Every structure is written in structure tokens, then in C-alpha cells.
Amino acid sequence: MVAMAKAKADKGADWFDTLDAELQRKTAEILSDVGQQASKRTDLNKTLIEDAWKIWKRFNAMNVHLAMEPSYERWAVFPDTFPDGDWRWREGFNPASVQSVTLTDRTQEQNRIGDALKIAYYDTDRRPRVKISFEYCEGEHYYKYSGWKRIWSIHTLLDSSADRxxxxxxxxxxxxxVKAWYESHLRRNRDLLIKHLKKNYERVETYNQ
Structure with missing residues (x-):
């Protein structure tokens, strides 16, 4: 009886040892995959932030103020001259945590306030995608029960899985x-930008606010 009980115990231990080994392998695989995804996202977000910063500086050079998110105060340190001097990544900043990078026009003339270039992550079937869009206000409309509302249009410039x-x-x-946006400021003619977007990119959404 003792021998039979020991055999059953050994058999049970063998079963769990096999399961435990499989779970350990799966844990290692998932942690490796998550680590690789985080590394890729870190590299991509650093590139997107650096690109947005270069655009911000170019517009700033002609006295056009764009609000950038995430703000440079969150991710950059300028040891010498702001904004054209050298900078380094702020200690403790985690690029992989950034969900969107946005440049928003703060110019009051020609109804430009709110014109925005946006790069944002979103999930489809639990898979991350990246969408680049441009949104702008096309004017105002009066609604009987809610009063005046601004009408916004959003054009999708690029939509891709994050991996690809x-x-x-x-x-x-x-x-x-950016070329059309910049030229529209130089010529003080916002319609150049709007016409370019309508001609070349699908308008996927209109909403009021």
C-alpha cells in the first residue's frame, strides 16, 4: 500500500512538473515579446517626438506658435540655449508610455486655432495601430437646442499597424x-491648407463642439 501511494504521488509530481515547465516557458516567451514590443515602441516614439519637435522649431522660427504634446518640459532638458540649442532626453521619461504626439496651431487669425496634426495609437482586435490625422474647424453652425457649435473635420493621412x-x-x-501648412502661413491663406487636405486625403469624420 505504501509503495502504491508513493507511485501515485510520484505520478502527480511528474504531471505538475511538466505543467510547471510549460508555464515557465510561456512566461519567458511572453516577457520576451512584451520587452521587444516596448523597445520598438520606445524607438518609434522617440522618432515621432523628435520629428514633431523639428516641425515645432521651424514654425516657431517664423513666429507661428504651435502647442506640442507631450510638452518639451516633459521629455527634454536644454542645458544651454532654448529652443535651438542641444538637448537631451529627460531622466525618468518613458517614451513607450506616450499614446499620442500632437501639434496644435494657436494662431488666432483666419480661424486657425485648433488646426492640429495628430499621431495617435489605438487598438483594433487588441493590436496597436498608429493613425496620423489632421483636424481643423470649418466654421460654425447654429443648432436650435444647443446654440452655436464649431464644425470640425478630420482627415486621415496614414493608418497602419504599429508593427508594420x-x-x-x-x-x-x-x-x-507640413509643407502645405507652412506655405499657408507664409501666404496668410489658410484655404491653401484646407484645399490640399480635401484634395489628397480622405475626410473620415465631421463633428461639432
Missing amino acids: LDVNEVHKVLGDV
């Missing part, structure tokens, strides 16, 4: 739209 996002495509799209 081509940085060259990102730069191509940013270059195209």
Missing part, C-alpha cells in the same frame, strides 16, 4: 502636409 509602420511613409506624409 514604415517610418519613411510617415516622413513622406508629414513632409507633404
